[in-house]
Amino acid sequence: MIKLFQFPPALDLPNASPFCLKLETYLRMAGLPYENVYTLDLRKAPKGKLPYIDDGGRVIADSGLVIDYLKQTYGDALDLGMTPQQAAAGLLLRRVLEEHLYWCVVYFRWAVDAGWQLTREAFFGGLGPPLAWIVPRVARHTIMRQLNMQGLGRHSEDEIVDLGAADLDAVAAMLGQSPYMLGDQPRSVDACAYAFLANLVMVPLEIPLKRHARRHENLVAYCERMRARYWA
Numbered sequence: 001m002i003k004l005f006q007f008p009p010a011l012d013l014p015n016a017s018p019f020c021l022k023l024e025t026y027l028r029m030a031g032l033p034y035e036n037v038y039t040l041d042l043r044k045a046p047k048g049k050l051p052y053i054d055d056g057g058r059v060i061a062d063s064g065l066v067i068d069y070l071k072q073t074y075g076d077a078l079d080l081g082m083t084p085q086q087a088a089a090g091l092l093l094r095r096v097l098e099e100h101l102y103w104c105v106v107y108f109r110w111a112v113d114a115g116w117q118l119t120r121e122a123f124f125g126g127l128g129p130p131l132a133w134i135v136p137r138v139a140r141h142t143i144m145r146q147l148n149m150q151g152l153g154r155h156s157e158d159e160i161v162d163l164g165a166a167d168l169d170a171v172a173a174m175l176g177q178s179p180y181m182l183g184d185q186p187r188s189v190d191a192c193a194y195a196f197l198a199n200l201v202m203v204p205l206e207i208p209l210k211r212h213a214r215r216h217e218n219l220v221a222y223c224e225r226m227r228a229r230y231w232a
């Protein structure tokens, strides 16, 4: 059985890490049996990040590379018959969500004080002293450095709202009135879209981007549709 190493559930979602939620949603969409191994320990993660899997001794890290491996090993019924245009649109959507919108959300969760209070409680509230004093500080410091190195953390708060809002507007326009991101059928990219959108729309973290996402009724309905189908 596939072992899925990921953070424990938080923020009223199966996972407050969009990458972890993406991979678990994909496993459910593909109908692959798996078992969760919840951890906060990144030292054993092959690339120092979660999620990763152990499939009978084959350890693979990175949600996208894991999904590629799962498709090659167990088949790819979800994406069967996709046109090259659909495949390209799916890839572009993933890149926007994972490489850009993600950092906007990270900024409001970790760098802005109001978000940080809730993030600290949700992710580290279970730790006792002395870890409760050390781990959140170190984690926040690391993430602030990542934000700065990535570049997004150098913008002002208002600029980051506008940048993230533009991503959300584009995703909402792409979805339109379709039930799924690439049309009538759920595809593997929906695991990613659901994970990133639910981490805004469905969490009790009142950040400006959540308000913006919730103004798009089709995005809210999409999250509810995906949750009902794969997470009921």
Ligand SMILES: N[C@@H](CCC(=O)N[C@@H](CS)C(=O)NCC(=O)O)C(=O)O
Binding pocket: 017, 018, 019, 020, 042, 048, 049, 050, 051, 061, 062, 063, 064, 142
């Ligand atoms: N490209 C990776 C990204 C995974 C990722 O960024 N995971 C974050 C949680 S959302 C993490 O483990 N961060 C810990 C750190 O960077 O120290 C994937 O698709 O799995």
